[in-house]
Amino acid sequence: MSNDFTVDSLMPTAEVQRWLASAKLDNQPEIEQTSRVRLLADFCNARGESPTDMIARVLRGGEEDGQYEIAIKGRRELDAAIDAWGDDLGVTLHQNITAGNVLRSFFIHNGVQMQGRPSL
Amino acid sequence: MEFKEVVGNRRSVRHFLPYKQVEREKIQVMLEAANRSSRSMNADYVKAIVVNRDELSEELRDSLRNPTTTLDLDMAPTYVMWFINLKYPEGTKERLKQLIDHGVNTPSHGWSHAYVDGVIQKTVIDKIAGDDFRLNWMGAIEAGQAIAQALLAAYDEGLGACLHNFSDTKIREALNVPDHWRRAWIMLVGYPAMGVEDGGQRPRRPLGENFYWGDADTPFESDPAVVARLTEAKLLQTPSPTPHRFEEIRLFNREFGLPD
Ligand SMILES: Cc1cc2nc3c(=O)[nH]c(=O)nc-3n(C[C@H](O)[C@H](O)[C@H](O)COP(=O)(O)O)c2cc1C
Numbered sequence: 001m002s003n004d005f006t007v008d009s010l011m012p013t014a015e016v017q018r019w020l021a022s023a024k025l026d027n028q029p030e031i032e033q034t035s036r037v038r039l040l041a042d043f044c045n046a047r048g049e050s051p052t053d054m055i056a057r058v059l060r061g062g063e064e065d066g067q068y069e070i071a072i073k074g075r076r077e078l079d080a081a082i083d084a085w086g087d088d089l090g091v092t093l094h095q096n097i098t099a100g101n102v103l104r105s106f107f108i109h110n111g112v113q114m115q116g117r118p119s120l
Numbered sequence: 121m122e123f124k125e126v127v128g129n130r131r132s133v134r135h136f137l138p139y140k141q142v143e144r145e146k147i148q149v150m151l152e153a154a155n156r157s158s159r160s161m162n163a164d165y166v167k168a169i170v171v172n173r174d175e176l177s178e179e180l181r182d183s184l185r186n187p188t189t190t191l192d193l194d195m196a197p198t199y200v201m202w203f204i205n206l207k208y209p210e211g212t213k214e215r216l217k218q219l220i221d222h223g224v225n226t227p228s229h230g231w232s233h234a235y236v237d238g239v240i241q242k243t244v245i246d247k248i249a250g251d252d253f254r255l256n257w258m259g260a261i262e263a264g265q266a267i268a269q270a271l272l273a274a275y276d277e278g279l280g281a282c283l284h285n286f287s288d289t290k291i292r293e294a295l296n297v298p299d300h301w302r303r304a305w306i307m308l309v310g311y312p313a314m315g316v317e318d319g320g321q322r323p324r325r326p327l328g329e330n331f332y333w334g335d336a337d338t339p340f341e342s343d344p345a346v347v348a349r350l351t352e353a354k355l356l357q358t359p360s361p362t363p364h365r366f367e368e369i370r371l372f373n374r375e376f377g378l379p380d
Contacts, residue, residue, distance in 0.1 A: 023380055024366070072185070094377075097377045098377075101373075101377065101378065101379035101380070102379070104379035105379040105380050108379060113187065113190060114379070115185070115190055115191060115194075117194075117377070118138065118191065118194050118195065118376040118377060118378055119376060119377040120138045120139060120194070120376065
């Protein structure tokens with residue numbers, strides 16, 4: 001657990017800017033943006049790891065044939081970490097899923113393929 | 121449904137109603153359509169295995185995933201796995217003779233059993249069978265024709281579908297897939313969650329960019345009157361993205377707990 005990451009420190013980063021633009025959030029009211037980046041900051045503090053490092057770690061190995069299984073493993077770990085983080089939020093299951101999906105959205109728009117788990 | 125509307129309605133659907141099962145009879149219609157596809161030498165180029173998503177273990181379902189086939193596997197209730205039958209040259213001679221016996225290939229055009237035995241077997245069938253590239257190339261085209269007909273039949277039945285690449289390393293053993301069945305595509309089938317329109321017809325390049333008349337330097341000129349007729353017949357439809365597409369996607373994501 002760290003307090004290194006804040007909305008202000010993450011907002012100008014290339015990864016966050018890419019996310020907001022790619023998800024078409026950059027023309028949404030500011031609160032739509034900051035509330036999401038706050039969740040990302042919380043997650044980064046819980047893990048003590050920057051978004052850049054997390055992305056680099058799961059993209060390592062690439063997506064080429066043969067490497068794909070390895071890449072899946074890294075992403076599954078990240079996905080599980082998102083779930084665990086959501087469980088600790090002490091909110092309803094619905095809010096938990098929504099918060100987790102904000103983080104998944106961040107990773108997806110930065111090129112990390114995440115298998116969203118649909119509640120069927 | 122009219123043919124032109126079926127062609128117009130077809131688009132790759134990735135957002136299905138995951139809980140709405142596909143009726144077995146509709147799958148049969150698709151397979152019958154595939155079985156009627158045109159094929160050279162009346163051979164059998166394609167194999168398909170149909171499975172319902174919920175009949176596969178989670179592990180097997182996961183094993184199908186690859187970089188371009190992801191959530192799609194969770195949303196679609198039915199999978200049709202298509203394979204190229206690389207043993208298609210076997211029995212082809214007999215099938216050609218059958219066409220002669222049925223008055224399809226006739227003596228006026230040079231066809232006889234002796235011609236098949238003496239010429240076609242050696243100059244065509246053996247050549248294909250003995251050349252891996254040719255065998256696969258031809259098999260892929262022929263299988264594609266069958267798959268395309270099944271795809272159109274799905275839309276005629278009010279379904280949606282999308283062809284996908286898939287990983288077959290584990291599923292082959294689980295489903296007893298013979299070695300000579302080469303993986304082609306997995307067709308994910310279900311009911312489109314956002315209706316037939318599903319965000320509109322996907323973008324295409326103008327006709328003249330890929331089609332020509334007379335020679336390869338003369339682009340085919342599209343006649344506006346034909347375009348109007350095809351629009352009326354619904355072969356040409358509202359292009360993507362339809363005005364509320366992104367709102368629809370957002371709602372879909374909320375309904376199923378998916379990221380935006
Ligand atoms: C043979 C074939 C393979 C395809 N493989 C994939 C795939 O692996 N993943 C995917 O998302 N879409 C796949 N597609 C769908 C295409 O990306 C799609 O055709 C395109 O987005 C728009 O065309 P359409 O909607 O008119 O089909 C495939 C389509 C075909 C015909």
